[in-house]
Amino acid sequence: DSGVTQTPKHLITATGQRVTLRCSPRSGDLSVYWYQQSLDQGLQFLIQYYNGEERAKGNILERFSAQQFPDLHSELNLSSLELGDSALYFCASRGHGGTGELFFGEGSRLTVL
């Protein structure tokens, strides 16, 4: 158990809909990262937050947005969903200082029909 919690674990929805994925980082970790992994693909970095502020942006679509709240949990919002958005969405957290290692949650599997 990495200590990073993601909900929901599975989500099935229709094209055009909107969903919210939630992540709670490890206790004390200030950084949260979101990644997308399509079937049998590598990891695509979406966005990073540090202590409530956006720190870095990757290949995140305009239809996607995220935020980190004062209690450090984060939410990834996906709107106007398309079939191609079906993927595993991972959240990871990183401690302040230390080795720079990322700790991953179990992921949220999104299926868009």
Next chain:
Amino acid sequence: ELKVEQNPLFLSMQEGKNYTIYCNYSTTSDRLYWYRQDPGKSLESLFVLLSNGAVKQEGRLMASLDTKARLSTLHITAAVHDLSATYFCAVLSMDSNYQLIWGAGTKLIIKP
């Protein structure tokens, strides 16, 4: 811009054999990470390599880092079926807000 290349991307091998996965990167970094991912599961941290010449071993897996050559290797000794997984390396980018830059992953299948 830091780029990370893993090879091979796919490897099918017999139990009992030895093999090596390579992770090359394009610009200076002194931190490299290896992760394992089982199908449909999360990524599990295997090794954190923090300096030139670092070597870490866990069971049948051994990872090393040569920062001068910008190369890390993940060596598998006497492979067993349970090691079948996808292995990712990630390199800390010193000039990109300390992001981890990921390799494409090596899918390893070990046949009995």
